[in-house]
Amino acid sequence: MQDFSIGCNGRGVRHLEPATLEEQFRMLRDSKVFDHFDRMPQPGEEADYLRLANKYGVPVRTGLWSYTAGRDEGLLEHNLRISKEAGGEFHNIMLYARNAQGMVVSDEEIVAFYSHAWNLGQKIGIAIGMEVHIYMWSEDLRRVTPIANRIRAAGMPFNFVLDHSHALLKLDNPEEQDVVGIRADVESGRFVIDPYEPGNVLDEWIKQNMVHWLQIRPVSPDGPKNVWDLKENGHYGRACQYPFKRPLPGEWHSQWVAWRVEPCKEVVRRMLAHHYMTPGSPLRYVTTDMIDMPDYGGGARYSxxxxxxxxxxxxxxxxxEIKQEIAASAQTTSSPTTLIPSVS
Structure with missing residues (x-):
């Protein structure tokens, strides 16, 4: 099984103050834990990204951009080309929940945009995928599997970017469930988010063997909003980020409790177990995503x-640990794929 390339989201390569692009590349190199920079070359800085990637030995392998169906098909091709030129291998397509006419984007429009991206990627030589994410079509978590099935039926693989935080954000949070109208389904048990309950949607996605890129950002069940960053609409940022490790006193606006990070860790463990027990697992990229936007860590006083x-x-x-446990189990059982490792 191939190793992962571990990257850091460009909006999180900073301490308290923004860092210059060169400082970001230097920080990534000096950390000795990251293999690549997760950032699409920003407009006007394309040459700088390639130069600094070569200077510091930190390639730019993954990146993303947000698109509107019916408006941004040309922009997509431009972004794929500049990403490829900077060494990019995978482009994450964030397709908004509404199209250019302001209507909820239809299944047909999503599949058409994906097909357009897939064909461009094949021509240009860069992989593409779509992510589960707030404000995008996939914020309604119920749409992901049906769309994946439609894309596969059209003769393409569905390359999925799993950001578990955007699913777990809605766990035990009726306000977040109401954003996309899934509250009744969750409360009735027709749709399950909780990763500790059978039939949950995260296990469903993992078992489809479609995750090419795993993004890791903790959130908490019914977590606190980001009261340190007021958005332009006058509302506090949504609860899309919870510190992974305990902040020092005064570094965060809320009480930090260790168990609240556990659901996110559990999803990562299950993704790893699936990867190591599944021949042909497509998982290749892993990124850490503690970032600075209002819905995340904007205004935070921790690094x-x-x-x-x-x-x-x-x-x-x-x-x-999980790889070692599975390898050890394979030596003592004739059915190692039935083992679910327990790693704390």
Whole structure:
């Protein structure tokens, strides 16, 4: 099974103050835990990304951009080309929940946009995928598997970017469930988010063997909003980020409790177990995503980069433990794929 390339989201390569692009590349190199920079070359800085990637030995392998169906098909091709030129291997397509006419994007429009991206990626030589994410079509978690099935039926693989935080954000949080109208389904048990309950949607996605890229950012069940960053609409940022390790006194606006990080860790463990027990698992990229936007860690007084380093260190240790446990089990049982490793 191939190793992962571990990257850090560019919005999280900073301590309290923003870092220059060169400082970001230097920080990534000096951390000794990251293999690549997760950041699409920003407009006007494309040459700088390639130059600094070569200077510091930190390639730019993954990146993302947000798109609107019916408007941004040309922009997509441009972004794929500049990503490829900078050494990019995988482009994450964030497709908004509404199209250019302001209507909820239809299944047909999502499949068409994906097909357009897939064909461009094949021509340009860069992989593409879609992510589960707030504000995007996939924020309604119920849509992911049906869309994946439609894309596969059209003769393409569905390359999935799993950011478990955007699913767990809605765990035990009726306000977040109401954003996309899933509250009744959750309360009735027709749709299950809780990773500790049978039939949950995260296990469903993992078992489809479609995750190419895993993003790691803790959130908490019914977590606190980001009261240190007021958005333009006058609302506090959504609860999309919970510190991975305990902040020092005064570094965060809420009480930090260790168990609240456990659901996120559990999903990562299950993803790793699936990967190591499944021949042909497509998982290749892992990124840490403690970032600075209002819905995340905007205004935080803890170091975003130190949190990202802590996640990467934990991930590497956990991956090694799970891989070792599965290998050991394979020597003592004729059915190693039935084992679910228990790693704390």
């Amino acid at each position: 975003l980069f130190e949190q990202n380093i802590a996640i990467a260190q934990w991930f590497k240790k956990t991956a090694a």
